[in-house]
Amino acid sequence: MTTKLLQVNVQKPEALTKELFHQIIEYQSQFLENFLQRNPPRFPADVILLHFREGDELMKIFGFDENEISAAMTEFKFDTDEEWEPLRQKLRAAVENSMSTASQ
DSSP: OHHHHHHHTOOOOTTOOHHHHHHHHHHHHHHHHHHHHHSOOOSHHHHHHHHHHHHHHHHHHHSOOHHHHHHHHHHTTTTTOGGGHHHHHHHHHHHHHHHHHHTO
Protein backbone atom coordinates (compact mmCIF):
# COMPACT_ATOMS: atom_id res chain seq x y z
CA MET A 1 0.00 0.00 0.00
CA THR A 2 2.80 2.43 0.86
CA THR A 3 4.52 1.70 -2.45
CA LYS A 4 1.35 2.58 -4.31
CA LEU A 5 1.05 5.80 -2.33
CA LEU A 6 4.59 6.78 -3.26
CA GLN A 7 4.02 5.93 -6.91
CA VAL A 8 0.98 8.14 -7.32
CA ASN A 9 2.09 10.82 -4.83
CA VAL A 10 -1.38 11.36 -3.38
CA GLN A 11 -1.87 13.19 -0.10
CA LYS A 12 -4.72 12.61 2.29
CA PRO A 13 -7.37 15.28 1.66
CA GLU A 14 -8.01 17.63 4.59
CA ALA A 15 -11.70 16.69 4.46
CA LEU A 16 -10.83 13.05 5.14
CA THR A 17 -10.79 13.24 8.92
CA LYS A 18 -10.14 10.36 11.28
CA GLU A 19 -13.85 10.17 12.08
CA LEU A 20 -14.82 10.05 8.40
CA PHE A 21 -12.11 7.47 7.75
CA HIS A 22 -13.64 5.35 10.50
CA GLN A 23 -17.05 5.61 8.77
CA ILE A 24 -15.48 4.65 5.44
CA ILE A 25 -13.85 1.53 6.88
CA GLU A 26 -17.09 0.57 8.65
CA TYR A 27 -18.99 0.98 5.38
CA GLN A 28 -16.31 -0.88 3.44
CA SER A 29 -16.45 -3.92 5.72
CA GLN A 30 -20.26 -3.99 5.55
CA PHE A 31 -20.18 -3.59 1.78
CA LEU A 32 -17.69 -6.43 1.42
CA GLU A 33 -19.67 -8.70 3.71
CA ASN A 34 -22.96 -8.06 1.91
CA PHE A 35 -21.51 -8.21 -1.59
CA LEU A 36 -19.48 -11.35 -0.97
CA GLN A 37 -22.42 -13.16 0.60
CA ARG A 38 -24.47 -12.51 -2.54
CA ASN A 39 -21.58 -12.97 -4.99
CA PRO A 40 -18.92 -15.33 -3.65
CA PRO A 41 -15.78 -15.24 -5.81
CA ARG A 42 -15.47 -18.29 -8.03
CA PHE A 43 -12.37 -17.28 -10.00
CA PRO A 44 -9.26 -15.23 -9.15
CA ALA A 45 -10.42 -12.51 -11.52
CA ASP A 46 -13.54 -12.07 -9.38
CA VAL A 47 -11.37 -10.69 -6.57
CA ILE A 48 -9.88 -8.10 -8.92
CA LEU A 49 -13.33 -7.08 -10.11
CA LEU A 50 -14.49 -6.83 -6.51
CA HIS A 51 -11.64 -4.43 -5.78
CA PHE A 52 -12.80 -2.15 -8.62
CA ARG A 53 -16.41 -2.41 -7.49
CA GLU A 54 -15.47 -1.58 -3.91
CA GLY A 55 -13.44 1.46 -5.00
CA ASP A 56 -16.31 2.71 -7.15
CA GLU A 57 -18.75 2.29 -4.28
CA LEU A 58 -16.55 4.20 -1.83
CA MET A 59 -16.06 7.01 -4.36
CA LYS A 60 -19.81 7.21 -5.00
CA ILE A 61 -20.73 7.30 -1.30
CA PHE A 62 -17.85 9.27 0.23
CA GLY A 63 -16.20 11.08 -2.68
CA PHE A 64 -12.67 9.78 -2.09
CA ASP A 65 -10.76 7.48 -4.43
CA GLU A 66 -8.78 4.46 -3.32
CA ASN A 67 -5.48 6.37 -3.41
CA GLU A 68 -6.81 9.03 -1.04
CA ILE A 69 -8.16 6.34 1.28
CA SER A 70 -4.79 4.58 1.13
CA ALA A 71 -3.11 7.85 2.06
CA ALA A 72 -5.43 8.12 5.06
CA MET A 73 -4.64 4.52 6.02
CA THR A 74 -0.96 5.42 6.06
CA GLU A 75 -1.40 8.70 7.92
CA PHE A 76 -3.72 7.21 10.54
CA LYS A 77 -1.49 4.08 10.85
CA PHE A 78 -4.42 1.78 10.14
CA ASP A 79 -2.17 -1.28 9.72
CA THR A 80 -0.33 -0.90 13.03
CA ASP A 81 -2.20 1.30 15.51
CA GLU A 82 -4.13 -0.68 18.14
CA GLU A 83 -6.95 1.87 17.95
CA TRP A 84 -7.94 0.35 14.60
CA GLU A 85 -7.77 -3.31 15.66
CA PRO A 86 -11.56 -3.81 15.94
CA LEU A 87 -12.05 -2.48 12.40
CA ARG A 88 -9.15 -4.55 11.04
CA GLN A 89 -10.76 -7.64 12.58
CA LYS A 90 -14.16 -6.73 11.14
CA LEU A 91 -12.70 -6.30 7.65
CA ARG A 92 -10.68 -9.50 7.93
CA ALA A 93 -13.76 -11.44 9.12
CA ALA A 94 -15.87 -10.18 6.22
CA VAL A 95 -13.31 -11.39 3.70
CA GLU A 96 -12.49 -14.67 5.47
CA ASN A 97 -16.15 -15.60 5.93
CA SER A 98 -16.89 -15.02 2.27
CA MET A 99 -13.87 -17.00 1.17
CA SER A 100 -14.81 -19.96 3.34
CA THR A 101 -18.36 -19.84 1.96
CA ALA A 102 -17.03 -19.71 -1.61
CA SER A 103 -14.86 -22.78 -1.12
CA GLN A 104 -17.74 -24.96 0.17
